[in-house]
Amino acid sequence: xxxxxxxxxxxxxxxxxxxxxxxxxxxxxxxxxxxxxxxxxxxxxxxxxxxxxxxxxxxxxxxxxxxxxxxxxxxxxxxxxxxxxxxxxxxxxxxxxxxxxxxxxxxxxxxxxxxxxxxxxxxxxxxxxxxxxxxxxxxxxxxxxxxxxxxxxxxxxxxxxxxxxxxxxxxxxxxxxxxxxxxxxxxxxxxxxxxxxxxxxxxxxxxxxxxxxxxxxxxxxxxxxxxxxxxxxxxxxxxxxxxxxxxxxxxxxxxxxxxxxxxxxxxxxxxxxxxxxxxxxxxxxxxxxxxxxxxxxxxxx
Ligand code: GLY
Ligand code: MN
Ligand code: MN
Numbered sequence: 001x002x003x004x005x006x007x008x009x010x011x012x013x014x015x016x017x018x019x020x021x022x023x024x025x026x027x028x029x030x031x032x033x034x035x036x037x038x039x040x041x042x043x044x045x046x047x048x049x050x051x052x053x054x055x056x057x058x059x060x061x062x063x064x065x066x067x068x069x070x071x072x073x074x075x076x077x078x079x080x081x082x083x084x085x086x087x088x089x090x091x092x093x094x095x096x097x098x099x100x101x102x103x104x105x106x107x108x109x110x111x112x113x114x115x116x117x118x119x120x121x122x123x124x125x126x127x128x129x130x131x132x133x134x135x136x137x138x139x140x141x142x143x144x145x146x147x148x149x150x151x152x153x154x155x156x157x158x159x160x161x162x163x164x165x166x167x168x169x170x171x172x173x174x175x176x177x178x179x180x181x182x183x184x185x186x187x188x189x190x191x192x193x194x195x196x197x198x199x200x201x202x203x204x205x206x207x208x209x210x211x212x213x214x215x216x217x218x219x220x221x222x223x224x225x226x227x228x229x230x231x232x233x234x235x236x237x238x239x240x241x242x243x244x245x246x247x248x249x250x251x252x253x254x255x256x257x258x259x260x261x262x263x264x265x266x267x268x269x270x271x272x273x274x275x276x277x278x279x280x281x282x283x284x285x286x287x288x289x290x291x292x293x294x295x296x297x298x299x300x301x
Contacts, residue, residue: 085127096264
């Protein structure tokens with residue numbers, strides 16, 4: 001499909017579809033070179049997050065502050081890598097409740113959170129896929145911190161579940177259990193967390209919106225042509241996945257008191273599966289609210 005002249009020279013081949021599946025499945029387990037490339041992508045992305053934090057005061061002063069943040073990351077991606085691995089999501093305030101907010105044309109306001117999902121692709125094409133949710137003014141409010149901690153604890157449960165022999169479904173369940181219990185405690189669920197977690201119910205999904213893991217590699221959603229039972233089957237050492245739980249309270253959601261409305265939080269890290277605990281390639285980027293506040297204080301003078 002690249003060059004019509006060459007296409008004409010090659011007989012139609014119904015094995016193409018099979019080859020696509022085969023190569024996708026060959027890519028599931030990463031060798032050391034690939035993991036090294038992913039680590040380089042993650043490290044460049046971490047520096048890109050520093051750049052975005054540094055530019056926040058400028059972003060707050062600009063009427064399209066989200067673009068100012070996006071632009072800071074793009075500079076880093078082009079300087080250190082080949083390109084972005086995918087379009088940057090720079091979602092301030094309630095834009096974070098729009099899952100793939102890539103218009104990035106909104107204001108960035110002090111007192112609100114900003115959800116940033118960004119990844120640099122190296123010249124080898126391996127890409128990071130990292131999300132951090134940051135308080136624009138450097139300090140979480142009580143409500144922001146309360147919701148954030150739920151996602152934080154959910155991600156820790158996800159990390160614990162992410163090991164060889166487990167499945168992506170197991171990781172998803174581990175993360176959603178924590179989120180559903182937290183939503184029950186906050187009084188948002190119409191039933192118990194246990195009831196909600198039954199597959200036929202899923203009331204908590206109103207606020208969790210998406211599943212928490214996918215393969216990562218040369219594509220941000222790597223190995224997407226693999227057969228479903230292989231992709232969703234037992235994880236093996238050397239696979240690299242994301243762990244990315246989230247909670248999203250729409251701006252008009254009356255199930256929550258006003259101070260919680262319009263808050264969207266996701267934390268996303270890139271991990272290597274092993275026979276023991278997973279290895280978090282993006283562990284250098286702060287995740288806990290106290291660490292995030294310290295990180296921002298150091299960078300924004
Ligand atoms: N950035 C796309 C994703 O997190 O899957
Ligand atoms: Mn992802
Ligand atoms: Mn992402």
